[in-house]
Amino acid sequence: MIRSVVEHQQAVTALLQRSSNYSDASQDLALADARLRVLAVDIPAPGNLPPFDNSQMDGYAVHAADLGGGPLHLRVAAPVPAGIRPPALEPGTAAPIMTGAMIPDGTGAVVPIERATPSQFCPAYDTGTDFWVDLPDAAPGSFIRARGSDLAEGSLALPAGTLLAAPQLGLLAACGVGSVSVRSRFTVLLLSTGDEVAEPGTELAPGQIYDANTTLLEAALHEAGAVVIRHRAMSDDPDLLREALEGLERESVNLILSTGGISQGAYEVVKQALEDSSVDFLTVAMQPGGPQAIGAIGDVPFLGFPGNPVSALVSFEMFLRPALTRLVGAPAPRIALQARLESALESPAAKHQVRRGLYADGAVSLVGGTGSHLLHALAGSNALVHVPVGQSSAEAGDTVTIWLIDPAAGTAVPATSTPSTKEKQ
Template sequence: MIRSVEEHQQAVLGLLRYSSSYDTTSGSSSVLLPLADARGRVLSEEVIAPVSLPPFDNSQMDGYAIHEADLGSAGDQPGRTLSVGAPIPAGIEPPDLVEGTAAPIMTGAMIPRHTGAIVPIERVTPAQFYSAADYDSGLSLSVELPETVEPGAFIRRTGSDIAAGATALGAGTLLGPAQLGLLAACGVATVPVRAPFTVLLLTTGDEVQEPGSTPQPGKIFDANTTLLETALLDAGAAVIRHRLMADNPVLLREALAAAADSSIQLILSTGGISQGAYEVVKQALANSSVEFLSVAMQPGGPQALGTIGGVPFLGFPGNPVSALVSFEMFLRPALTAVAGVPHPRVTLSAALEAEVTSPDAKHQVRRGWYTPRAAAGEAVGTVRLVGGPGSHLIHALAESNVLVHLPAGTGSLAAGDLVSVWLVDGVRGAQSFGIPAAYPLASDAAQQ
C-alpha cells in the first residue's frame, strides 16, 4: 500500500488525537510550575490578571508633573514659569501636587493627585533637572513651560495595558518570554501547564552500538536515539529512552507489551520496518493491529502505524535522515495539533541556486542552506542544496538549516525556480537567518 504524504499526516494526527491517553481537558494532565520552569509549556487553564497594568497612573517620561489647574493658562502665556517642587522618584507614593508647582518626576514614577500632564524634560527650560546642590542652596528654583501642554500628555493610565480581572492569557497559550514576562508583571509566580506528551523511544538493530563504546566490526553507533530524543524534547515532549533492542522478535514483542501503560502517550521505534529479511519490528508485530506501509516520500518511505496494548505506535525507518524527516513531516505537526506545542515550522519560498531533479511520484525532502534576501528589492531568499537525497547523509543534515520540499509531480526545476522550505535550525532560530518580523510566510496549508 502506498500512501501520499498528506494522507499519512492525517493518519498520524488521527492516531494521536483519538487513540492517545493524552487529554488536555483533564485536571490530572496539569502541573503547577514556577515561571522559570514554564518556558515552552502550554497553559492548561486561563490566567486572570490579579492586578491592573499599569497598577497606577505613572509617568511615561522623565520630566515635570504639571497641576491640572495650570494647563489652561500655559498656552495663553508662552514661557510661563512655575516653581519647582520636590522630586518624585519611582517607587514612592507622592504627596498631592500643589497648584503653581512643577514637580520633577522620573519615568515609571507614580503620578501625584491633581496632575494634568507630564512635560518631558527636553521641552522645558532649563532642559535638565536641578542637582541636589541646587536644592540645598536655598535659591528659588523655577522651570519655564513650553507654549502648549496637552492635557493627559505622557501619563500612563491605570489598566491601560490590562485591567485587573481580565484574562491575561487563555488556556492553550504557548508560554514564551513575552507571555512569562506578562505573568511576572502581574505578580503571578506559578502557572498551571499541561503535562508533557510522553514518548517511549526505542531503536532496534543488531548492528547498532552505544556511542562511546569501542567500535566493533560491522557495527555502527546509534544516532537515531539521540537525534529523535532531542527533536522530541525540542518539541516539548517528555522522552523515556529504552535500551537498544537486538533483532529478536520475541524479546522486542515482550518489551513492547511491557512498555504499553497509561503513562505513555506514544511508542516510537526506529528501524526494522522495511522489506529486508531481518525486519525485527515487522516480525514482532506481524499479528498485531500495526500497519506497515509505504509513503510516497523520499527519504522516509517505509512507515508503521497502529496501537500496542491500546497505546499509539509509530515506526520510523532506521536511517538517521529518514527518521528525522519522518519526525518533521508526520509527528511534529501532530504534536502541535494535539499537545499545543511546538510552533509550526516557519515556511518560506526560496529560489534554487542550482537545478534539481526529483522522483515524479514522490514527495522528496532535501536538505539545504537558506540565505535570506540580500537586497530590499529581492522578493525571496535563495537555497543551496546540501548533499544528495541519500537517507544516510547525516553530515549534510547537520550542515543544513532548512528542509527543501519537492512535492510529487515536481520532476525537475531550474536554478531560480521557487521551492518551499522549512526553517529547522532550532538552536539559532529564524532571527539568525536575518528574517525580519514582517517577512511574508507561506500559507498555513504549506506547513501541514
C-alpha cells in the first residue's frame, strides 16, 4: 500500500483521536510551572486591566478646564509617583506624573516631559518656591491609559485550549491570576529494539552502533510537551518482542512509538512480531521516511517509524507532531515560510521530498544530501525544505516552502493551523 503524505497525516490524527485514551483531564499549576501547557478552561478577567486610569508617559497631568485655549503656563503641583492615590488636580496647575502612575481626579490629558519647557522636571516640590512650566495644548485623553482599556473585568482573558507561552502567562499574571487549570500531558511509550544498537556512553561491540533514535525522538517529544517512557526490548527475536509488548503496562500510555524493524528486510523484528495484529505496514510517498507502521496494540495506538535517524525525525515532524497539536493543543504548529533556494535540487517526482536546510534572511541553503543517515547535516539545519509530489527539480533562486524547526531561525507570523503539505494527486 502506498499513501500520500496527506493521507497518512490524516490517518495518524484519526488513530490518536479514535483510539487514544487521552482525555482532557486537568491539573492546577502555578503560573511558573504552566509554561507550554494548554489551558483546560476559559479564564475570565477577574478585574480591569489596567485597574485604574494611569499615565502612558513621564510628563505633566493637566486639568481638563485648562485645555482647548492654546499654549499653557501653569504652576507646578505636587508630583505623582507610581503606587499612590494622588490628590485631585487643581485648575491652573500641572502635576509631574510618572509612567504608570494613577491619574489624579480632574485631569484631562498628560503632556510628555519632552514637550515641556523646561523639558525636565523641576527641583524638589516642597522647597517653598513656586515653579512654573510652559506646555502646548493637548487633546482630551492624550497619553492616558483608561481603566479596562486592555481588558475589561469579566471579559474573556484566554480561552480553553490556549498554549501558555510567555505572553499568555504575562497576561494572567497582570490579571492577578496565580494558578491555572491545564490539560494533562500526552504520554508516549518509546520502544527501542535491536541487538545491534548500544546505549550512548557504553563501549561498542563489533557490528554495533549507538542508539541515536531514542534520544532524538525523546527530545522531540519533550519539546512537543509529551511525557516519555523509555522501554528497551533488546532481543531481535519476534516471539520475545511480542511477549514484551503484551506485557507492557499500557493503562497510562496514550501511544506506543517504535523505530526500525518495519521495512522489507529479512530481519524486520517489529514487522514480524506484529504480523498477526491490527498494525498495518505500508509505504508513504515521502523521502526520507517512506516505510511506516500504524495501528494498535491492544487498545493503545501504535506508530512505527523507520530506523534511520533522519527518517525518524522527519516522520515525527510530518505525522506525529501535527497530530498532537490537533489532539492536545500543543505544540504550536511549525512556522511555514516561502524562502529563496540558494542552490538547485532534484527530487523523485512521485514522492514528497523533505530536505534539510539552513534558513537566514529569506533564503535557504541545503545542508547535506538526501541520505537518511546524515545526522551531522540534520544537526546543522534549522529548517525542513518541502518538494511536493509532481516536482522533480528546482533551480537556485526558485521559491520553496520551508518549516522552521528552530524558532530562532527567522522572524515570521506563526501559521494558524498545521502548515499544508498539499500534494498533486
